[in-house]
Every structure is written in structure tokens, then in C-alpha cells.
Amino acid sequence: MSSGADGSPSSSLxxxxxSLLTIxxxxxxxxxxxxxxxxxxxxxxDPTDAELLAASVELDVEAPSSSAVPPTPQRSLPTAEPxxxxxxxxxxxxxxxxxxxxxKQTLPKEQHQWVSRALFTRDQSGRLALTKNLRLWWPPPGxxxxxxxxxxxxxxxxxxxLFLWMPYRMWAFKLLCVHPECRRLGHKxxxxxxxxxxxxxxxxxxxxxxxxxxxxxxxxxxxxxxWSQGILDQLDPVHREKFPAxxxxxxxxxxxxxxxx
Ligand SMILES: [Zn+2]
Numbered sequence: 001m002s003s004g005a006d007g008s009p010s011s012s013l014x015x016x017x018x019s020l021l022t023i024x025x026x027x028x029x030x031x032x033x034x035x036x037x038x039x040x041x042x043x044x045x046d047p048t049d050a051e052l053l054a055a056s057v058e059l060d061v062e063a064p065s066s067s068a069v070p071p072t073p074q075r076s077l078p079t080a081e082p083x084x085x086x087x088x089x090x091x092x093x094x095x096x097x098x099x100x101x102x103x104k105q106t107l108p109k110e111q112h113q114w115v116s117r118a119l120f121t122r123d124q125s126g127r128l129a130l131t132k133n134l135r136l137w138w139p140p141p142g143x144x145x146x147x148x149x150x151x152x153x154x155x156x157x158x159x160x161x162l163f164l165w166m167p168y169r170m171w172a173f174k175l176l177c178v179h180p181e182c183r184r185l186g187h188k189x190x191x192x193x194x195x196x197x198x199x200x201x202x203x204x205x206x207x208x209x210x211x212x213x214x215x216x217x218x219x220x221x222x223x224x225x226x227w228s229q230g231i232l233d234q235l236d237p238v239h240r241e242k243f244p245a246x247x248x249x250x251x252x253x254x255x256x257x258x259x260x261x
Pocket of ligand 1 (some may be wrong): 177178179182185219220
């Protein structure tokens with residue numbers, strides 16, 4: 001649960017507190033205005049990444065990265081990188097970005113490389129696959145403490161941590177469809193890939209990003225995001241408490257920040 005966003009230049013912006021929500025509805029340092037839209041309201045236009053259903057193949061390999069960050073499995077080494085350069089020293093263009101299309105559009109570009117390496121791989125048939133080593137928080141590698149030569153990219157200085165919310169996949173909850181009739185009949189949801197939109201959440205140290213799974217009813221085929229209220233309400237208090245934020249239609253805020261309001 002460490003905070004990997006401490007070095008983010010956006011931290012200072014928090015000095016003005018929640019007023020940022022209105023001043024900077026989008027990222028102040030990148031043009032990311034299209035990032036956040038809605039949550040469950042996208043359900044009709046989401047074929048999303050069904051190939052993730054075949055999620056398999058473990059991902060994490062030892063990483064060669066900086067000593068500034070505790071060793072975490074997300075700093076994996078791409079197999080196509082023979083020189084084993086530290087993550088932040090590798091040319092951006094050499095590594096393939098393995099992300100669902102929706103994530104590429106809603107996750108800021110400077111987060112692509114590390115999230116790709118941490119969470120995704122290709123299975124034996126070449127399809128995008130989510131790592132099996134799922135957990136809630138993913139701290140980014142971040143910049144090194146010392147650079148002996150200029151980094152090839154400034155991206156590591158802008159890394160933010162990622163929160164991955166997948167109650168169905170992580171804990172195998174038997175979740176019911178949110179449709180009243182399906183619910184009455186006990187129809188369950190099944191995994192349907194990753195939700196296409198990654199959201200940005202304000203917390204004390206800056207921003208973090210949040211991604212979730214997509215669930216589909218076996219009967220009515222209605223799709224719902226893993227962070228929707230209808231899903232959260234079905235969890236027991238212990239797991240429900242692990243969800244860290246309050247999501248509104250457009251904005252998202254960490255519960256700790258909300259508690260000060
Ligand atoms: Zn249903």
C-alpha cells in the first residue's frame with residue numbers, strides 16, 4: 001500500500017485542496033481531457049477486450065530497476081529486451097505496449113509502459129492476457145535516485161500508482177445481475193474482460209488511477225463495471241471497505257480526502 005506518487009509534480013497542486021476538482025478537471029500537465037467519462041453508462045458500447053477472458057500466463061519476472069522502490073512484481077522485464085536496461089532507461093519505442101485499447105485512450109501516456117509490463121502479457125496464442133498475480137495496489141517503478149546519463153524519457157517522473165478493482169476475479173464473488181428480475185431469479189455475472197475506462201482519483205499525495213473488470217449477466221447480457229454501486233453493495237463489509245474511492249459521474253475522490261469534507 002505504499003504511495004508511489006510522492007514524486008509526482010502534481011503533488012504540489014494539492015495545496016489548494018479540492019478546489020482542484022474544479023480548477024483542473026483534467027490533468028494539469030498532460031492533455032488528458034478525454035480520460036474520464038462515466039462508469040456504468042458505457043455499458044452499451046463496450047465490446048471491450050474480450051480476449052482478456054483468456055487471461056493466463058504469468059507475467060512477473062525479476063526486474064532490473066531502481067533501488068528507490070521496494071521490490072514489487074510489477075517491475076517485470078520484457079522478454080524482448082536483451083540488454084536488461086533499467087526500466088526508465090529503455091527507449092520508449094522499443095517495448096510493445098500491452099494494454100486494452102480503452103486503457104490506451106484513458107490512461108495517460110506516461111503510465112503506459114509500466115502498467116503494460118506490470119499487468120499484461122501475451123498468451124501462447126498471442127492474445128493480450130492479464131496477469132494472474134492480481135492485487136489491489138500497483139506502485140509504479142518511478143524515477144531512479146541517481147542518473148548517470150540523461151533518461152531517455154521523462155515518463156518515470158510522472159508515474160502514479162494504479163488501483164485494480166476486480167472482486168470477481170480476485171475473490172471469486174458470486175455476484176448477481178443488477179437487473180431486478182435477474183436478481184430475483186439469482187442470475188449471476190461472469191467475467192467479460194476489463195472495463196474500457198481507467199479513472200483518475202484524487203488523493204492526498206496526488207492522483208492515482210483506477211481500473212476495473214467488466215461483468216456480464218449470463219441471462220440478459222447486461223454489462224456492468226466492477227466498481228458500480230450494484231456490485232459494491234453485494235460485497236461483505238471487509239471487501240467493500242477495500243474500495244478506496246468515491247466515484248461520481250465525472251470525478252473521483254479518495255475516501256480519505258472525502259472524510260475531510
Ligand atoms: Zn441480467
